[in-house]
Every structure is written in structure tokens, then in C-alpha cells.
Amino acid sequence: MSVSPGLADLSRLYQTEFVRSARAVGVLWAVCTLCFAIIQVVILIQPSWIGTTETRNHQTGAPLPSGTLGLFEVCLETDWPVPDCRGGLSSLSPLPSFQSVAVLVGVSLWAVWTSVLCLCLFRFCSAATVYKICAWLQLTAGFCLALACLLFPDSWESPEMKALCGDSVGSFSPGNCSVHWAYILAMLGILDYAILATLAFVLANRQDALLPPDAADDSSTTSDTKLSSCCMFPLSIAFQDSVFLSHQFSATWLLPM
Numbered sequence: 001m002s003v004s005p006g007l008a009d010l011s012r013l014y015q016t017e018f019v020r021s022a023r024a025v026g027v028l029w030a031v032c033t034l035c036f037a038i039i040q041v042v043i044l045i046q047p048s049w050i051g052t053t054e055t056r057n058h059q060t061g062a063p064l065p066s067g068t069l070g071l072f073e074v075c076l077e078t079d080w081p082v083p084d085c086r087g088g089l090s091s092l093s094p095l096p097s098f099q100s101v102a103v104l105v106g107v108s109l110w111a112v113w114t115s116v117l118c119l120c121l122f123r124f125c126s127a128a129t130v131y132k133i134c135a136w137l138q139l140t141a142g143f144c145l146a147l148a149c150l151l152f153p154d155s156w157e158s159p160e161m162k163a164l165c166g167d168s169v170g171s172f173s174p175g176n177c178s179v180h181w182a183y184i185l186a187m188l189g190i191l192d193y194a195i196l197a198t199l200a201f202v203l204a205n206r207q208d209a210l211l212p213p214d215a216a217d218d219s220s221t222t223s224d225t226k227l228s229s230c231c232m233f234p235l236s237i238a239f240q241d242s243v244f245l246s247h248q249f250s251a252t253w254l255l256p257m
Contacts, residue, residue, distance in 0.1 A: 022206060026127075029199050030119055033134070036192055037112045039185065040141075044105050045089045047073045048182040049152065050174060052164065067164060068180060071095065071102045074160050097158030104148035105186070111141035112193075128207040135200035142193030149187050 047070030067076035071094050073087035087095065094102035115137040121130045153172045161169045161177070169175030 022203070025199070026203055029196065029203065032192075033112070033119075033138070033196055034116055036189065036196070037109075037116050040105075040109045040112055040189065043182055043186050043189065044071065044102075044109055046070055046182045047075045047085065048180040049186075050156075050161070050165070050177050050183070051180040053176060053178050065164065069095075069160060069164055069177075070182065071098045071105065074164065076164075095158070095160055097155045097160065098152065101148045101152045101155060104144045104151070108141040108144040108148065111137045111144065115141070126207070128204040131200045131204035131207070135197045135204065138193050138197040138200065142190050142197065145186060145193065146190045149183070149190065152183065 048068050049070050051068040052066040065076045067074065067083060069075075072089045073085045074095070075083040075085040078084050087093075115134040118130060118134050118137070121133070153174075155171075156165075156169055156174060157171055161175075165175035165177035167175075169177070
């Protein structure tokens, strides 16, 4: 059954719109990946994973210092606008109690930035392969970040936490402190990595559907032509040999004795 020109034009129009929407989703996915890679750097270096609460000012007895704590440094509030911070990312040595957490966050950071660099492979590899590589890297980043968020409350029995949050601090018990925005952002990053990896897998599986039908027909025709030529070439040689042998046999019988 032949397709009418109107239906052919309509299907081509739908195919064009589908390709455009898929490319727009791919660009949005790449932008979100880059943005969260930058946010991951902020999560690693900011000393705002744990902070003191406002209710501790109403307690009796000697006042405890107020401030915030991160993976690499502890910042205490002073009379000056700038807090007094000890440690830092420049020394590349996290706090002793949070070394494993810092390593996991660093591996997560490496994985997400590697997925950002893999975006350059779109010029050299197929889009489906690049999407799958980035998806596995983002799953690795999300898994390492989830482990870091689970191990961080288990490491609260540290001298730095007790000096900042009081002696009542313990594993999964912050004492007079509470979690701050960096730790909350890290937990939200786990969900973000899961969404980005799922979207990357969906885009990878849709790459075959993005090919226009003409290109698919041309590729199948080309492969069929190559297959037929490869199969017919030995047959033609065999046919020529059989014809030559028949001529030789007939010439031998027709010669006079």
C-alpha cells in the first residue's frame, strides 16, 4: 500500500519535532549535569554541614562557642564579621573523623566531572554510547554521595563535634547542633543523580528512534547490497570455472583421433 504525500509529509513533520524535542531534553540534561557538578564542589568545600542552634544561648552555665563545621574545617563565630576558621581545603587534609566521608565525596566529585568531560565525546562516538557512559558515572557519583551521607552522622563522636556541640553529642545525635544546608544539599544531590542517570539511560535507548526512516532504509539497503555482493562474488567465480571446464571437456571430445 502506497502512502499518500500528505501522510508522508505529516510523518516527516512529526519525526522532525521528535528529534528537536529529544535534542532539547539532551541539552537540558547536559546543563543540569554541569550545574550540579559545580554544586558538588560547594558541598565539598563549605564548612556548613553541622552548625550550632539558637536555643543554646538560653542554657545555663558556661556558654559554648557557636559556629559551623564541615569536612575540612571548623569555623567559630567571633566579634568580627569574619569567623575564625581552622583547617581548610588548601591543606588537602580533612578532619580526622571525616576522612572517609571526604574521600567518598571526592570520588563522587571526580565521577560527576568526568561525566561532564565525556560530553566532548559526542563528536567522536555515538550518542547512545556517550549517554550510557555518563549515566554509569552519575550512578557511581550518587552511590558514593549516599554512602558519605550515611557515614557522616556515624562520625559525630569526634573531638571537634564535642567542642562545638557539647558532651551530649554521639553517633546520629548532634547534641546542641543541627544539620545545615550543605548536608541537606548533599542528600538532595542523591536524588538529583538518580534522576540524571535515569534520564541519560532513557535518552540512550531513544537514539535509535531518532534516526529518520530514510536513513534507516538506506543503511539497510546498503548492508543488503554489501551482503549480496559478498555472497554472489564466489558464486560468479564458481560459475565461470564451470563454464571454462565444460568448454575444455567439449573441445577434448571434438578433436579427431
